[in-house]
Amino acid sequence: MARLLKIAAAFTLIAIQVCPLFGAESEAGAERGESQPALRWRSKVITVSLSTSLLRPAANVKGGSDLVEAVRRSLKTWENASGVSFRVVFSDRQDVSPQGALGDGVNLITVAPTAENALLFAKSAETDAATTRVFFDARGRISEADIVLNPYQQFSTDGTFGTFDLESAFTHELGHVLGLEHSSVRGSTMYETFGKNGLFGLQDLSHRTLAEIDRAAVRAKYGAPADEDCCGTVSAKLLMAGGRPAADIEVWLEDRESGKVVSESVTGNDGVAEFGGVPSGNYSVFARRGDGTKKSVPLQELDPVEISAGAATSFTKKLELRPDDLDVKYTGFNGQLTLSSVPINAGKSYTIYLGGRNLKPKGAKISFSSPFLEVTPGSIASHDYGEGLGVLSFEVQADTRTPVGEYTIFVESASGARSAIVGGISVRTFANPFSNFIFDNKLQ
Ligand SMILES: [Zn+2]
Missing domain, CATH: 3.40.390.10 (Collagenase (Catalytic Domain))
Structure with missing residues (x-):
């Protein structure tokens, strides 16, 4: 070296x-x-x-x-x-x-x-x-x-x-x-x-x-285009329960109004994750273990942050440790189970599949941080894709006003274990015609 x-x-x-x-x-x-x-x-x-x-x-x-x-x-x-x-x-x-x-x-x-x-x-x-x-x-x-x-x-x-x-x-x-x-x-x-x-x-x-x-x-x-006043930075320092830096933790920010994923980073050996180029606004902050770690760090929501243009914000947070045995990895649509996002349109509903380790439909809860997306009550169904992989489907309803963007699918098992697919659903303007039904306007 x-x-x-x-x-x-x-x-x-x-x-x-x-x-x-x-x-x-x-x-x-x-x-x-x-x-x-x-x-x-x-x-x-x-x-x-x-x-x-x-x-x-x-x-x-x-x-x-x-x-x-x-x-x-x-x-x-x-x-x-x-x-x-x-x-x-x-x-x-x-x-x-x-x-x-x-x-x-x-x-x-x-x-x-x-x-x-x-x-x-x-x-x-x-x-x-x-x-x-x-x-x-x-x-x-x-x-x-x-x-x-x-x-x-x-x-x-x-x-x-x-x-x-x-x-x-x-x-x-x-x-x-x-x-x-x-x-x-x-x-x-x-x-x-x-x-x-x-x-x-x-x-x-x-x-x-x-x-x-x-x-x-x-x-x-490289900053924003010359005519735009944009962007603050956030530095998040995460600690394990014993006070040591929490390395290889994935942290992401979601806009509190729309629920869109806005920035994502991974902590280094010093436990610090940096976010730059983030527009002014209020953000929910989520953390979970990254791909490379075996540590038992369940998905968790941290305190929200407010970001102003030109300002640097920082916070330190000790992570919670809890059982962490749910690992949802695949998103599916039209019979294909993949590592891709499922593109949908605002104002329609779609049947989405999820696959992963220890994923069981009984008692499972699926949710979004976005107020524009909702799971149709009673729509969760089980599917058999063979041993070792749990697969379920649910119907998502996207309000007519859902902004174009990437949204996280949150999953909680009956035992309280949590997992998420960051950006598992993308709202797009190009047509996904395979919808279940179309709304006029769900939220009045
Ligand atoms: Zn590439």
Whole structure:
């Protein structure tokens, strides 16, 4: 390690991060947090070079798809959310920079099915939609980032089933270009898994638009657009019952008015979780053990926090310890049980499935922190998916005024154990026609 650091100091550029955008399976947060500096560009103006391969895509891109336009919309999406602006130029280059200490300094976006590019997908041709190779120094300053689409996968811009949506893929990868890590909030653009069109029998264009958590993440690095007065920070220090720092605890904030998930973070070895780029407002705070810990930390709600623009808030909290034997992991819809968020529309009701360890329908309670979402009383039903996995379904009713966003599904077992799927339901404007019924207006 000492040797590595010395080399790092000598060359300043030490690392390459290859971040796949997964098709169906989770990467299980492999990139999160571990001894990697927070990545960031020094300048808020970033030049990206569009490879001429975008003008003449290969047969894996549906004919008539306008890739340049898809990239431009993705760039605009991040510009509208943050203080970053992009300069676009064209380049004859086709290949991403090879692995090594230094790239060529060109931030290339390419779809060329060259041997060099295909190599990046040697082990993941079946699953990845795209990947981003980021070059950065020991202090996390990014010097180059290249995006390449997986030449073995099919892409489109019109929602064709069985293809990945181009704009969604570019928007996710551009998040990595900006130094963002994966989010564990389902339904967010930076969530680590990403469905093809056809998952749940739906077109999936939801990653084209940023979730609140994506906006907070990019604003934490680059601030808000110049004309917006935005964002405070929160620092939460969590302790175990004995007073030691509680490491690897997932903490997230939900807007108290809408119930939307707004920011998420994981505590480090010092027990501290930091939140930046959070808009002014009042937030509920929730905590639970992260994926990497065996500690028995049940899902719990902490005291709410108020955040003001430009202000830094902090609090310390000792975590409660209680039985923690319920682990709800899967969300399902239309017969598919997945690690994805289920997209629904406001003003309709839907049957949602949940799967997990020790999940039993008898005595189970399902709830939302959002006043706009309700579980239909008596709608919880049991399903047999074989041994080892408990599966139940329930009907959710979304008020006509439910804002677009990601919402957490909270589950409590008969014994009082609690679990949650953060962002398990996404309210979207693109149609999910598989509703049970439609309301005129539920809340008067
Ligand atoms: Zn990714």
